[in-house]
Structures are given as C-alpha cells and as structure tokens.
Amino acid sequence: MNRWLDRFISAVVLALVGWAAASLLHWLVTGAAWSVVESNLSLYAVGSYPEAERWRPLLWMALLLLMTLVTLLGPRSGWLRRALPALWMAMVPIGVVLLAGGLGLLPVASRDWGGLSLTLLLTAGSGVLALPFGVMLAMGRQSALPVLRFASAAYIETMRAVPLIAVLFFGQLLIPLFLPVGLELNRVLRAVVAFAVFAAAYIAEDVRGGLQAIPPTQVEAAAVLGLSPLQTMQLVVLPQALRIALPALTNQAVGLLQNTSLLAILGLVELLGISRSLLANPAFIGRYLEVYVWLAAIYWLVCTAMALLARHLEIQLDPVRSSR
Numbered sequence: 001m002n003r004w005l006d007r008f009i010s011a012v013v014l015a016l017v018g019w020a021a022a023s024l025l026h027w028l029v030t031g032a033a034w035s036v037v038e039s040n041l042s043l044y045a046v047g048s049y050p051e052a053e054r055w056r057p058l059l060w061m062a063l064l065l066l067m068t069l070v071t072l073l074g075p076r077s078g079w080l081r082r083a084l085p086a087l088w089m090a091m092v093p094i095g096v097v098l099l100a101g102g103l104g105l106l107p108v109a110s111r112d113w114g115g116l117s118l119t120l121l122l123t124a125g126s127g128v129l130a131l132p133f134g135v136m137l138a139m140g141r142q143s144a145l146p147v148l149r150f151a152s153a154a155y156i157e158t159m160r161a162v163p164l165i166a167v168l169f170f171g172q173l174l175i176p177l178f179l180p181v182g183l184e185l186n187r188v189l190r191a192v193v194a195f196a197v198f199a200a201a202y203i204a205e206d207v208r209g210g211l212q213a214i215p216p217t218q219v220e221a222a223a224v225l226g227l228s229p230l231q232t233m234q235l236v237v238l239p240q241a242l243r244i245a246l247p248a249l250t251n252q253a254v255g256l257l258q259n260t261s262l263l264a265i266l267g268l269v270e271l272l273g274i275s276r277s278l279l280a281n282p283a284f285i286g287r288y289l290e291v292y293v294w295l296a297a298i299y300w301l302v303c304t305a306m307a308l309l310a311r312h313l314e315i316q317l318d319p320v321r322s323s324r
Contacts, residue, residue, distance in 0.1 A: 028293075036287045037294045040278055044298070047114015047269050049099075053106060056098040057117035064091060064120065068305055072312055092124045110186040114269035116298065122188070122270065123257045126195035130256075131249075133196065134203025135242075139233070141204065142211055152204070159201035165262055167198045172266050191263055199256055206248035210241030243317045250310035254303050271295055 037044070046057045067087060075081055099121065101107035113121070140152030159167075171194030172187060179185065185193075214237050222232040242249075264273035275291045278284050284291075 032290050032293070033287060034290060034294075036278060036284045036290050040274075043115060043274050043278070044271065044294075045115050046117050047274060048112050049114065049117075050108060050112060053108060056105065056108075057113075057115075060091075060095045060098045061117055061120065063094065067091065068309060072308060089128075092121075092128050095121050095124065110188040113188060115274055116271060116302075118188070118268065119257065119260050119270040120302070122191060122195065122260045122263070123253070125192040126199060126256055127253055129192065129196035130199040130203055133200040135207050135238070137200060137204035138207035138211060141208055156201045156204050159198055160205075162198075164198055164259055165265070168194050168262055168266060170194065187266075187268060191266075191268060195256060195259070199252060202252055203249065206245045206252065207241060209248070210243075210245035211237065213244050214240055243314070246310060246314050246317070250307060253306055253310070257302060257306065258299065271298060 042054065045061070046054050049057055067084075070080065071084055071088075095117075097103055098105070099108065099113055099117065100110070137152045137156060140148045141156065143149050143152070168191065171190045175185065175190055175193075218236055218240075219232055222236045227235065260270050261272035263270055264276055267273075269277065272295065275295050279288065279291055
C-alpha cells in the first residue's frame, strides 16, 4: 500500500513540475516581451558609463569570464595553472584601473559606474577586504590574550546583531561626516568598506569553525618539529582551517553578491538599480516579469560560476582528490 501511495505522490509531483515547466517555457518563448531587455543590454552591462569608454568595463568582464573558463577547463598542470592564483588576485586592481581610469586612461567618476560591472566590482572588492579581516578576527577570538579575544568577540557579535542595510546607510551617510576636511571617499569605496566590515564578522565565524576542527595533536607535532607558534599557524593550522571552511566561505561570497542589490535603495545603479530605473520608464511600465526573470537569470549564472570555482578550488586543495 505504501509503495502505491509513494508512486502516486511521485506521479502527481512530476505532473505538476512538468506542467509548470511547460507553462514557463511557453511564456518565455511566446508570451514575454523581451524588448525591455534587448534594448537595454548595455545598461545592464555597464550602466551609464560613457559610451566611448565602455570597452573598459566590458574588457574587465571578458577577462573575468576568460579566467573562469581557464580555471575550470584549462590544463591541470604547467606554468599557467601555477600563475592562476596571482592572476585572480590581480583582477580587482585591474578592474579598478579600467573603471576609474589611470595609467593613460581617462578618469570616469564612480557615479557613472553601474550594471553588472559594478555588481562584480563591489563583490570582488568587498571579498578581498573581508577575507583577511575575518581571518584575523577568527584568530583573535581564539587568542589566549583576554583583551584581543574579548575585542574580537565584541566586534563579531555587534556586527551580527546589526542589519546590513543599517551598516550600508552608515557607510553612505555617516562616514563622510567623520572624515577630515578635504578628504572624500566616493560612494563605491564607501559601499565596499561597509560590505567588508559586515561580511568579515560572518567570515570570522566560518574560519573559527575550521580552526576548531584541527586536532590539537597537529599543533603538538608542529611544536615537536621545532616550528614556532606563528609558523604553526601559517603552515599547519590555517591552510587546513581555510580548506575546511571553504564551503561556508563560498556561501558567504554568494550572499555578498546578492546583497549588493541593497545598494539600489541608496542610489547606486547596480543590477537591481538598473532594473528599477527601467521599470520607471513609461515605455516599459508593467514589464515586471520580464525584467525580474532576466535579473534572476543573471544572478543565477554568476552564482553558479562562483560555486563551480569554489568546488574546483576545494578539489585542488584536497590532497586525495587532486592527485586523481
């Protein structure tokens, strides 16, 4: 009896899924008016970036795509594979130079940045700042020094208790009030700093979980071999802790990408900001489904690429699976 009931429930669920998929496909092909997307692809890519200079953010995104393909599909050994970490670390400064200008490029104000290029830059820049800060907080919370331990714990618990939107409002509206006269941070940099100080608290807890997973016997073995506490942390404990925490860190990176949409409330025209401005255009009023389905597809593609890269890194860091 239970088997027949299970089969009936499975058949009903499959029928519902098939009906929903067929209806969605029919709407995507025949019912949706994709002109709102087709006529604004450049806005989704680079926002209001000057037309004559749009090759710069497009070049940076092309480099990111090329790096992703080389990482996932490229050779498993050789000089290119060894150079990949350094190339990935260079992507953020390359993106800043291309978007902002410098080294012979015309300067472009941050108010003209937007679209997917701004979303990617916010995510990458925040992650680059948040990861080392989070690792230091995790080590501080594990420290034997009471002052360092309590200070790290207080920071982490405070940031985890404050909503992200409040931190973003603080970064955009209050930070300029505390800066010296004549010193000004543009809105993008303030957003990156706000995201970084918020995400670092969550990264610290993920890394702390990895640190606690390392058996004490490994620390004792490192001491027997004559390694100092700093060398033990650098060469034995921290690499293993980061590998253990990698799935959780990937989740934080994906969440950071999605949380950039909150900046649309503060006036930065990233992906959601572009969509909101298009829907306010009288020519595209009522095209909510098309705009948000397209937006969801972009986020899905970028998040999937991030997950695949993290999975690849996890395999490469595993001494058993990487040797296969």
